[in-house]
Amino acid sequence: MADVIELRDVRVSFHERGTVVDAVRGVSLSVRKGEVFGIVGFSGAGKSTLVRTINLLERPTSGRVLIDGEDVTDVRGAGLRALRRRIGFVFQGFNLVGNLTVARNIQFALKAGGRDRKDWSRRTHDLLRLVGLDEKFDSYPSGLSGGQKQRVAIARALANDPEILLCDEATSALDLETTEEILGLLKRINRTLGITIVFITHQLDVAKRIFDHVAVMEHGVIVEQGDTFDVFSQPAHPTTQALVNRYLGISIPPQLVPSLPEGTVVELRYRGEGALEPLISEVARRFDVSINVLHARVEYFGSHAIGILIVVVDGPGNSLTAALDELRAHVLGYRELDRGDLARVGDMGDIDRGGRAGNGGRAGEGMDDVASTEEDES
Structure with a gap:
């Protein structure tokens, strides 16, 4: 199966209080078309920064970003807008506009994507039906539960038929039952629409349910990656061992x-x-x-x-x-x-x-909670 995303030696550095912070340090990875790819790690590992290089919300300091084999690292203007129409983004905090109805939140994305206004109503109903919220067309975000808000955010992210969906801790603000529902929805979207999903999380419950392949990050580098079951059943790096011990430890x-x-x-x-x-x-x-x-x-x-x-x-x-x-x-x-x-x-x-x-003994500590920032690039 072809790679839809390829990162080659991607580095991202920030200047903070007179010092240089290396948030991502030489990461290379490939994501296959149609799979659910997970990125896990401790708080501050660089996961959110890394995933934002995929749609250039964060521009690499060095390295290359390829989408469908095309180097998009330096695209700007109309090319950048076209790229972002191909890549949906689901945030941890929903990012809905409170004074707009559910329908208008979705149509805001349709307008930004250049969709013909005559198609807005039909497309919005289709999207809300897909996420199980067709009856919420005229509701406002304040009247929705957390899970319903995230469903609207997913519908909005799918508005312009993206081929890639990025999810930054999309379930960490939800309770266990709602998390199960959202993961089931994302898996169904992945299977029925063939959309490639890249999902950031610190929760092994999420990883075990929907990830096909996983990369484990620490201090801005990928320390381990591969098939999800293989990585978590035989963790080689202490960070991965810590995650598994926290989850399986009794x-x-x-x-x-x-x-x-x-x-x-x-x-x-x-x-x-x-x-x-x-x-x-x-x-x-x-x-x-x-x-x-x-x-x-x-x-x-x-x-x-x-x-x-x-x-x-x-x-x-x-x-x-x-x-x-x-x-x-x-x-x-x-x-x-x-x-x-x-x-x-x-x-x-x-x-x-x-x-x-004895042989196979594991050592490690628990995972920290992860807080994702939600920022954009004009």
Whole structure:
């Protein structure tokens, strides 16, 4: 499948209080036509700045931006306006005009795009029907819920039939149920209209539901990228590991540690269908050991599973050693946890630093909230 977006060694620098801030430092990536591509990272990683180079709301200090193979880095005037008609933008804060009706908000974009006025009403109804708000044609933004406002913002972003839709933290201001609805809508738009979506988020819940490919940013650079399931099931960089640990991490309340069964406390991580296999019961039977499951969790990225278990394994010395070796050999991540550390903290991020890591052990901290700026370029 052809690349619709290509960034080549893109750098963006700002002058701030007499110093130069490198917000984006030599980023190269490609987005395939028709896919949902995600960019995730800590606050200040440069995600918003990077995505704004795609439609030149932020001009690269150096490097090149290509859309459908055409170098657009230096386009201005009429060429820039034509480019932005091809690229819709959905903001975190909706950016609706409060004193205009829902219909007029959308028609504002139609006017800016040079659409024939005779088509405005029909096009507006079509767009509102697409996002499930046809009855809100004459409503004002003040009378809408957050999810409805974001649906209007999506309809407005689609007004001029863009081939690319940029979403900057488009669900972070919404509750969980509404986020699910908006993600479902975006996925349906992606599939039915074939629009390429580039989505910024710090929420792994968003990533696992709709991203085909993902890039992880830190300090203005891409530290890891690839297929979403592959990246998050086997994170190689500490930033990606931190995101996964925050999302998948499960912990034992410290007050329960004294009452745990005797034995070795182990965290096990599985990938793919291995998360569903009866490994625990098989190992217990073969090596005559007891295995008590303390916590378990399975999350699906599309149809692929990532699972995590915390278990206590106990038995005679040689049998125990053999059982632990067997578990280690058949899981993605194996880590023995120290009871002293478990008793002192209840957060798996801290346990990561205190537990004894076997092969596949992960360490990291939680993700910060991300605040996106909403700015434009004339």
